[in-house]
Amino acid sequence: MKKALTIAGSDSSGGAGIQADLKTFSAHGVFGMSVITAITAQNTQGVFAVQDISPEMIGRQIDAIFDDIDVDALKIGMVSVTDTIKVIAEKLQEYHFSQIVLDPVMISKSGYSLLQPEAGEALIKYLLPLAMVVTPNIPEAEVITGLHIETLADMKKAAKAIHDLGAANVLIKGGHMEDDATDILFDGEKYLEYPGRRIDTKHTHGTGCTLSSSITANIARGIPVERAVEQSKRYITTAIEHSLAIGKGVGPTHHFY
Ligand code: PLP
Numbered sequence: 001m002k003k004a005l006t007i008a009g010s011d012s013s014g015g016a017g018i019q020a021d022l023k024t025f026s027a028h029g030v031f032g033m034s035v036i037t038a039i040t041a042q043n044t045q046g047v048f049a050v051q052d053i054s055p056e057m058i059g060r061q062i063d064a065i066f067d068d069i070d071v072d073a074l075k076i077g078m079v080s081v082t083d084t085i086k087v088i089a090e091k092l093q094e095y096h097f098s099q100i101v102l103d104p105v106m107i108s109k110s111g112y113s114l115l116q117p118e119a120g121e122a123l124i125k126y127l128l129p130l131a132m133v134v135t136p137n138i139p140e141a142e143v144i145t146g147l148h149i150e151t152l153a154d155m156k157k158a159a160k161a162i163h164d165l166g167a168a169n170v171l172i173k174g175g176h177m178e179d180d181a182t183d184i185l186f187d188g189e190k191y192l193e194y195p196g197r198r199i200d201t202k203h204t205h206g207t208g209c210t211l212s213s214s215i216t217a218n219i220a221r222g223i224p225v226e227r228a229v230e231q232s233k234r235y236i237t238t239a240i241e242h243s244l245a246i247g248k249g250v251g252p253t254h255h256f257y
Contacts, residue, residue, distance in 0.1 A: 011042050027235075030220050
């Protein structure tokens with residue numbers, strides 16, 4: 001069985017973070033493992049508190065897995081602080097691991113900052129160059145590049161700029177655009193467009209986590225990046241179509257294959 005790891009934060013309500021990642025791995029028939037970077041007290045209405053796990057404990061979790069188990073692919077989600085980012089980067093270089101999907105998580109849909117502002121620079125400096133695929137949404141791509149994104153042409157320009165920062169493949173997600181949610185993938189040579197219908201639902205909690213963990217699972221299964229992204233786009237579209245009206249706020253996506 002293929003094995004995938006998520007290095008990310010816990011969402012107590014089960015819709016995003018580690019919980020979404022592990023559900024997604026299972027739905028793809030991949031064995032899931034987790035390194036927890038932070039614990040959030042969170043539900044469908046918001047994030048109420050965050051406790052970061054110490055960088056040392058994060059390093060110990062990574063060691064425990066890599067000393068024992070062959071990981072086929074991993075994703076990095078919420079990383080919170082600079083020292084956490086540094087320890088993750090150091091460990092992944094130490095283990096010469098390159099099958100890395102980076103979801104540059106910054107702010108939750110409910111508006112809570114999940115990455116300390118000064119840690120943004122560390123994420124760009126230490127983690128972006130390690131990424132086989134990075135999956136920013138439009139606001140994240142704007143923070144990383146300093147560009148203002150309004151059109152598909154702007155998305156392509158941002159994808160190139162992020163590639164220049166060292167990520168091998170850049171997937172900019174169009175979910176925040178006005179009309180259709182077209183995603184752009186840039187591999188350093190060509191741009192691919194993945195058109196997507198806009199689904200009329202407010203229940204989209206955890207969509208970014210789910211898409212990046214689906215791509216991770218597909219890469220773990222040996223599927224090349226272009227096709228992994230295509231299949232994962234289909235997966236997230238179905239997961240949003242069947243999203244669940246759980247709780248009083250923004251409900252989670254539904255995981256099944
Ligand atoms: N909580 C955790 C731990 C996350 O990693 C993320 C996103 O990656 C979120 C919350 C935010 O989820 P959303 O913006 O989909 O509500």
